[in-house]
Amino acid sequence: MTEAATAPSGTGPVVTCEIPTSGANQPRAIATSGALPVVLRDRIRNKKHFEAFGCDVRKVKQGVTPDRVTPDVEFVREVHSGGQVQMPDGKRVDFWSFRDPTDKKNDKPFPAPIIRVREGQIVHTTLWASKNTHTIHHHGIEPTPHNDGVGHTSFEVDKTYTYQWRASESGSFFYHCHKNTTLHFELGMYGPLVIDPPQGPGFVRRGTQVVPYDHEVVWIPDDVDPAWRSLGHSAGLRCGPFDDTQHMLRFEPRYWLLSGVPHPRTRTDSKVTARCRRGERLLIRLLNAAYGPVEVRLPFDAECIGMDGHTLGGPKGDRYSRPWTIPAGQSCELSTAQRWDLLVQPDRVGTFPVTMDVKHWVQGTPQGRIETAIIVS
Amino acid sequence: MVEGLVSRRALLRSTAYGLAGVALGSGSLGTLLRAVGAASSSASAGTLELTIRECLVEMVDETRVYAWAFDSPEAGLRVPGPVIQATDGTGVSIRVTNAHHRPHAFAIPGVVDSGPIPPGESRLLEFTAPPAGTYLYLDPLRAPINRVMGLGGVFVSQPAGPAPTPYTHPTTQVRNLFDDLGDSVSFPGDPWRPERTWIWVFTCVDPVQHDRLADEPDLAPVAFAAEYLPRYFLLNGRSGFFSTHDPGTAPTGRVGQPALIRTANLGMATHSPHIHGNHVYQLSEGGRVAENVYSLDTWRLPPLETRDVLLPFVRPPDAYPWPPSDPKVWTTDLAGDGTKGMVFPMHCHAELSQLANGGNYPQGLLTHWVLTGDLEVAG
Numbered sequence: 001m002t003e004a005a006t007a008p009s010g011t012g013p014v015v016t017c018e019i020p021t022s023g024a025n026q027p028r029a030i031a032t033s034g035a036l037p038v039v040l041r042d043r044i045r046n047k048k049h050f051e052a053f054g055c056d057v058r059k060v061k062q063g064v065t066p067d068r069v070t071p072d073v074e075f076v077r078e079v080h081s082g083g084q085v086q087m088p089d090g091k092r093v094d095f096w097s098f099r100d101p102t103d104k105k106n107d108k109p110f111p112a113p114i115i116r117v118r119e120g121q122i123v124h125t126t127l128w129a130s131k132n133t134h135t136i137h138h139h140g141i142e143p144t145p146h147n148d149g150v151g152h153t154s155f156e157v158d159k160t161y162t163y164q165w166r167a168s169e170s171g172s173f174f175y176h177c178h179k180n181t182t183l184h185f186e187l188g189m190y191g192p193l194v195i196d197p198p199q200g201p202g203f204v205r206r207g208t209q210v211v212p213y214d215h216e217v218v219w220i221p222d223d224v225d226p227a228w229r230s231l232g233h234s235a236g237l238r239c240g241p242f243d244d245t246q247h248m249l250r251f252e253p254r255y256w257l258l259s260g261v262p263h264p265r266t267r268t269d270s271k272v273t274a275r276c277r278r279g280e281r282l283l284i285r286l287l288n289a290a291y292g293p294v295e296v297r298l299p300f301d302a303e304c305i306g307m308d309g310h311t312l313g314g315p316k317g318d319r320y321s322r323p324w325t326i327p328a329g330q331s332c333e334l335s336t337a338q339r340w341d342l343l344v345q346p347d348r349v350g351t352f353p354v355t356m357d358v359k360h361w362v363q364g365t366p367q368g369r370i371e372t373a374i375i376v377s
Numbered sequence: 378m379v380e381g382l383v384s385r386r387a388l389l390r391s392t393a394y395g396l397a398g399v400a401l402g403s404g405s406l407g408t409l410l411r412a413v414g415a416a417s418s419s420a421s422a423g424t425l426e427l428t429i430r431e432c433l434v435e436m437v438d439e440t441r442v443y444a445w446a447f448d449s450p451e452a453g454l455r456v457p458g459p460v461i462q463a464t465d466g467t468g469v470s471i472r473v474t475n476a477h478h479r480p481h482a483f484a485i486p487g488v489v490d491s492g493p494i495p496p497g498e499s500r501l502l503e504f505t506a507p508p509a510g511t512y513l514y515l516d517p518l519r520a521p522i523n524r525v526m527g528l529g530g531v532f533v534s535q536p537a538g539p540a541p542t543p544y545t546h547p548t549t550q551v552r553n554l555f556d557d558l559g560d561s562v563s564f565p566g567d568p569w570r571p572e573r574t575w576i577w578v579f580t581c582v583d584p585v586q587h588d589r590l591a592d593e594p595d596l597a598p599v600a601f602a603a604e605y606l607p608r609y610f611l612l613n614g615r616s617g618f619f620s621t622h623d624p625g626t627a628p629t630g631r632v633g634q635p636a637l638i639r640t641a642n643l644g645m646a647t648h649s650p651h652i653h654g655n656h657v658y659q660l661s662e663g664g665r666v667a668e669n670v671y672s673l674d675t676w677r678l679p680p681l682e683t684r685d686v687l688l689p690f691v692r693p694p695d696a697y698p699w700p701p702s703d704p705k706v707w708t709t710d711l712a713g714d715g716t717k718g719m720v721f722p723m724h725c726h727a728e729l730s731q732l733a734n735g736g737n738y739p740q741g742l743l744t745h746w747v748l749t750g751d752l753e754v755a756g
Binding site for chain 2 (some may be wrong): 010038056143182236238318337
């Protein structure tokens with residue numbers, strides 16, 4: 001029995017039907033009379049490296065931000081685990097998230113409060129991890145690994161760390177904890193992040209122009225599995241033997257939320273319904289925070305002007321794209337963490353339904369529907 | 378131990394069957410692509426031999442799962458199958474032998490289809506390589522079973538002769554992008570070079586359903602699919618620590634060395650690959666070269682689809698200050714996991730895929746890309 005070898009790197013040797021390959025770097029099969037051959041995984045050659053990547057990543061208590069400067073704008077985000085949302089069946093479901101400690105009126109928010117800055121600003125986001133370790137990853141923002149907030153490529157924060165980054169380009173982003181992300185993201189540790197053009201809120205880049213908009217709504221569909229609320233902070237992580245508790249094997253969402261509001265309250269709750277006058281310009285910032293794909297249908301033609309925080313046809317590296325139109329009633333699908341910025345200009349007065357079908361993460365079948373509305377006066 | 382595994386699996390683990398290993402060499406995908414590109418014009422034709430066999434595949438936590446795989450003299454037994462490469466417009470010759478006890482087939486959808494190959498028989502497929510781009514090959518029988526059990530891979534068609542893009546028929550915007558790579562204003566550094574190509578094949582494994590096939594070879598595809606609950610998520614057949622630390626999967630380079638990444642999903646779930654550090658340009662969608670080339674940090678990758686993306690290897694645009702004052706940033710192992718340089722992850726954001734057997738974060742579907750230095754200034 002030979003078990004020393006592992007599979008070749010990457011996709012392995014490229015085989016070609018034109019050029020017979022031979023010589024060095026070619027694999028060798030061992031005769032396997034009567035028994036099934038085994039494609040072996042790699043062996044763990046350095047336990048320390050393996051654990052630093054997985055179950056025991058580096059942690060810092062008072063992390064020092066490299067090249068720290070005085071920022072143009074700063075935010076503090078403190079981890080909390082006391083949020084609750086009352087669901088349509090009356091049950092209260094727990095959420096963890098981030099709070100702004102200066103906002104005494106809103107000490108257990110979900111989603112986390114928005115981080116909103118302007119293009120060109122140097123930003124500090126200071127994480128207070130409270131209990132245990134967490135991180136903040138500014139999704140779509142691209143700083144150095146020190147400031148990227150990924151435990152397994154940098155460090156987890158045991159107490160506090162200030163992430164330093166520069167808002168190079170306006171658009172829609174979000175931030176979330178990137179420790180044991182499967183659990184922490186599901187439990188609500190995310191919030192929106194918007195970079196406005198230099199003119200500030202009320203303006204958005206559309207191609208090479210900056211245009212005003214009249215109203216704005218941030219729609220974040222999410223699928224919620226209440227059973228995961230009983231799991232501990234580090235559920236599933238274990239060093240030494242692999243974790244075989246299978247705590248997160250099944251993801252069976254029961255509730256469908258839009259920006260923290262459970263369906264069907266989403267139909268009328270003013271936190272999520274979009275309101276404007278006929279002819280006004282409404283900017284919809286859409287983020288899929290569900291683990292399944294989300295199929296969205298809007299009652300009006302929508303012009304997609306930005307994707308993943310980048311302006312279609314924008315002035316920087318985005319000149320190979322252009323805005324495109326989603327016709328009214330036509331479905332469009334966003335996979336997890338994708339963001340689309342949509343401009344809508346309603347031409348009729350009334351209440352118009354918006355639907356978001358959240359699909360099963362494996363089967364792709366619709367599982368839950370979120371309904372809200374664009375109310376035009 | 379995975380719950381509910383079938384009897385044959387237990388037998389396979391026991392001493393009743395000897396378990397033979399397959400020794401496999403190593404090779405960098407980038408190196409091989411370069412070698413093929415350099416030699417292709419003068420090479421003589423050959424027939425690629427692919428043999429379909431049953432095997433066991435070991436997961437990141439050492440669980441062994443029953444699988445069906447393509448075996449080839451060049452690449453050995455592999456799940457997913459080896460990358461098959463040809464040049465646009467040239468004749469391709471592949472002989473597929475079915476060494477399994479069930480019927481199988483080989484198809485590149487839209488290009489060639491062997492039809493059913495009975496057990497013990499072979500089919501010689503001769504066809505002309507399609508326009509340059511990324512294609513899937515798979516066993517289309519009893520879909521999705523045969524593909525998901527391991528019988529699938531990526532077929533790459535290269536442009537004939539030197540070409541500025543990876544396509545025979547690039548769109549205007551794809552051509553514009555590639556023309557700009559290496560331009561001192563837009564993308565200082567190098568133009569794209571074909572050897573800077575990586576391939577990411579997304580697959581998943583439900584050991585319960587896979588092992589079930591050993592005992593119930595007639596299992597209905599609809600039952601297989603309906604009960605399928607993936608527990609392992611793999612990139613090029615690896616996951617977690619091993620896919621992040623695999624140079625054939627994890628792109629590396631300096632600022633100014635753009636890379637093409639061909640992504641393909643042979644699994645069951647829609648994936649949502651998210652890359653840190655740089656946005657990518659989505660070059661193709663649904664088998665077509667993109668006319669509208671979006672700059673994305675997350676792209677939708679449904680089952681049976683491919684997306685080519687261009688990772689520009691530009692300076693992380695939101696880093697401040699740049700360059701960092703500490704020159705050791707390029708040689709430091711910040712996370713302590715053995716990787717030096719500026720390390721950024723690419724992971725699927727449908728986060729269930731970040732797990733292995735319902736836990737063990739992040740031993741799921743992810744890899745790294747690594748900046749090893751800033752832009753190299755001539756002189």
